[in-house]
Amino acid sequence: MSRNRGKSTAWIPDQHGAWAMLAVPFLAGTFLSPRPGWAHAVLLAAWLLGYVAVFHAQQWLRLRRVAARRPAVARGHVRPALVVGAAAALAAIPLAVLHPWLLLAGAAAAPFVAVNTWYAWRGRERALLNGVAAVVPACGMLLVAARLGGGGLPWAPTAACLLYFGGTVPYVKTMIRERNSRTYYRASVAYHAAATALAALLCPWLAIPFAAYLARAAALPGRGVKVPVVGALELAASVGLLASLLLLH
Structure with missing residues (x-):
């Protein structure tokens, strides 16, 4: 805050x-x-x-x-x-x-x-x-x-939003306040892997954006990405989710 x-x-x-x-x-x-x-x-x-x-x-x-x-x-x-x-x-x-x-x-x-x-x-x-x-x-x-x-x-799009935004909570921590925590990092990657599988069950095409979210959760922590860049990337990811939901449902 x-x-x-x-x-x-x-x-x-x-x-x-x-x-x-x-x-x-x-x-x-x-x-x-x-x-x-x-x-x-x-x-x-x-x-x-x-x-x-x-x-x-x-x-x-x-x-x-x-x-x-x-x-x-x-x-x-x-x-x-x-x-x-x-x-x-x-x-x-x-x-x-x-x-x-x-x-x-x-x-x-x-x-x-x-x-x-x-x-x-x-x-x-x-x-x-x-x-x-x-x-x-x-x-x-x-x-x-x-x-x-x-x-x-529309429960499936709602579930997709829950999966994505729920994942932003641990992911953003791994980028900022918990960037040195291996526990948070492993939990974030595990969450995103599970979220990708669940999203594919909701709609197979949703696996594509969620695989990208998994990739960023696995690759970006620990690379010194500045906070404004983290925010910009999350904004782009959110817009991508919105576009995916509107195209697929």
Whole structure:
């Protein structure tokens, strides 16, 4: 998570990987549905604004504990949380009135958000389980977007998103915070090998992008790849996943 200096707080979270995870499943569900439309645009706004509001609320909780001697740092997140949260509600409430089943989707996501909030409060946002908990509701938005467009529940594309974004959690650690850990490296490669096999069961053609994800998980750690390059490569991989899902389903 971003670290603040003084009283200034950036309103837009600098979690670049999170934006891809928020957008790709949603866009896949939208364009795989029979009737993409204005409701998707409103829901996307509510979804992204909700993420920003929750991010700031979680940072407020975290910083109240770790920056007790600098309360202004924590308070800097209050205004963004309230303002952006209100904007998210303005977008979400009309949709929930028109489509009450969206409330069930929100309730299904709530336990995962609670897990993320607990880890933020404890100052352990980098924990492996915290990353996995964030992946599940993000990928679940594929189902929500597809249903909103009058479609069914495309479980195979959703599973593919879960396999990919679940793999980014250990992989990114091997590139940055756990780059010297052989345990993380072996676990990441083993995960990606299993994910490739499972993706092939979902759709044989999906083995191609997932084999590429396996290759990067095996070849890139330990090569001193700079963090911005890691981010750019993951953005390209996310776009590749979206293109694959739209072409194959």
